[in-house]
Amino acid sequence: MKAVRNIIQIDEELCDGCGQCVPDCAEGSLKIIDGKARLVADQLCDGLGACLGSCPTGALQVIKREADEFDEDAVEAYLAAEKKQAAAPRPATMDCGCASTHIQSFKAAPPAGGSPCQSANMPIQIPANNAGSSALSHWPVQIRLIAANAPFLQNADLLIAADCTAVAVRNFQETYLAGKTVMMGCPKFDDAESYVQRFAEIISTCNLKSLTILIMEVPCCSAMNVIVQKAIERAGKAVPVEQITISTRGEELSRKIW
Numbered sequence: 001m002k003a004v005r006n007i008i009q010i011d012e013e014l015c016d017g018c019g020q021c022v023p024d025c026a027e028g029s030l031k032i033i034d035g036k037a038r039l040v041a042d043q044l045c046d047g048l049g050a051c052l053g054s055c056p057t058g059a060l061q062v063i064k065r066e067a068d069e070f071d072e073d074a075v076e077a078y079l080a081a082e083k084k085q086a087a088a089p090r091p092a093t094m095d096c097g098c099a100s101t102h103i104q105s106f107k108a109a110p111p112a113g114g115s116p117c118q119s120a121n122m123p124i125q126i127p128a129n130n131a132g133s134s135a136l137s138h139w140p141v142q143i144r145l146i147a148a149n150a151p152f153l154q155n156a157d158l159l160i161a162a163d164c165t166a167v168a169v170r171n172f173q174e175t176y177l178a179g180k181t182v183m184m185g186c187p188k189f190d191d192a193e194s195y196v197q198r199f200a201e202i203i204s205t206c207n208l209k210s211l212t213i214l215i216m217e218v219p220c221c222s223a224m225n226v227i228v229q230k231a232i233e234r235a236g237k238a239v240p241v242e243q244i245t246i247s248t249r250g251e252e253l254s255r256k257i258w
Contacts, residue, residue: 006047007067010037014059019223021051021060022192023230027075028082035189042067043074054226056219082193104139105152135173136182143185144194148201155207156181160199160228161214162221168250176214176244188220192227199231203239213243217253 008029017035029044030037030051037059039045047070049062138152143160146153159180166172166184185195202208213228215221225243232239241258 001069002066003069004064004066005069006049006062006064007042008039008045008047008049008051009061009063009065010039011059011061012036014057015055016057016059016219017188018056018220019187019192020054020056020226022223023196023226024051024054026050028079028193029075032188032190032192040078041074043069043071044078046070056222083197085194103147103150106137106139135178138181141182141184143183143198144190146183146198148198148205152181153202153206153208155209157210157212158183158202158208159212159214160184160224162186162216162224164216164218164221165214165246168216168246168248170250176212180212186220187223187227192223195227196230196234199228200234203231203235204237208239210240210242213241215243215245217245217247 015036017032017037019032019037021037022030022032025045027044027046029040031040032038045067047062049060052060052062138150140146157180159176159182161176161182161184163184163186165176169175187195203211211228213224215224228241232241243256243258245253245255247253
C-alpha cells in the first residue's frame, strides 16, 4: 500500500559511491550499485534519515513522495536473507566459480632429506634472497573470494588493503605486505554489508593478532574504516587496529591506532 511519506532521495550527480551511508542504514535499504548509492526498495526505508550525516557530498536528503509504506517485517526478512547469503559456506566453489581447492597457503620448501610429500595446493616458496620472490603468503587475495574459515587467517596479522594501494605504493610488498595476510577490495564498488559480515566472522573466530587498514586518501576509500568498525562491533571482540592512509602519489600521509 502506497502513501505520501518521508523517504530517502539520492542525488546521483553528487553521489561519489563512497559507501559511507550503507553501514549507517540499520534497515539495509541502501546499497552501492554500479558505483552509486541506491535505495533497494521503498518499503525498507523508514525515512528517518540516519544515513544523512555520513554522506560527505550531501547527496542524500529526506523528501516527501508517494512510496510503499515502511514494512518492519520486510526489513527483518531482507536482513536475514542478506546475512544468510554473506555467511553461507562455500565448500565446492569460491565466488568466482573456481574450486575451493584453489585456496593456497605458500609454505617454505621442506629441508633437504625431508619428506617429499607436499600438497599440490601448497606451492614451494621462492627463497627470500631471490630478487623475484614475492611476499604474498596465500591465494586468493580478494575479500569476496576468501572464506572466513580460510586456514591462513588463523592467528594472522591481517592487512585489509584497498585495491588501488598496490599500484600507488612503489614498494607495496616490502613496506606493507611482508609478514601479513592480505585481503584486498574496493569499498566503493563492492557490497559493504557483505564486507561487514565477512570481517565480523573473521574477527570473532580467527584470533587475529592485529589488523591493518590500508586505504587511499580519496573519499570513497574511507568507507573501509566504517566497514571495519561495524565488523568489530558486530563481532563483539577487540582487535588492535592501525589505519594507514596513502596519497594518490603513493606517499604515506598518516597512521592512526584505534
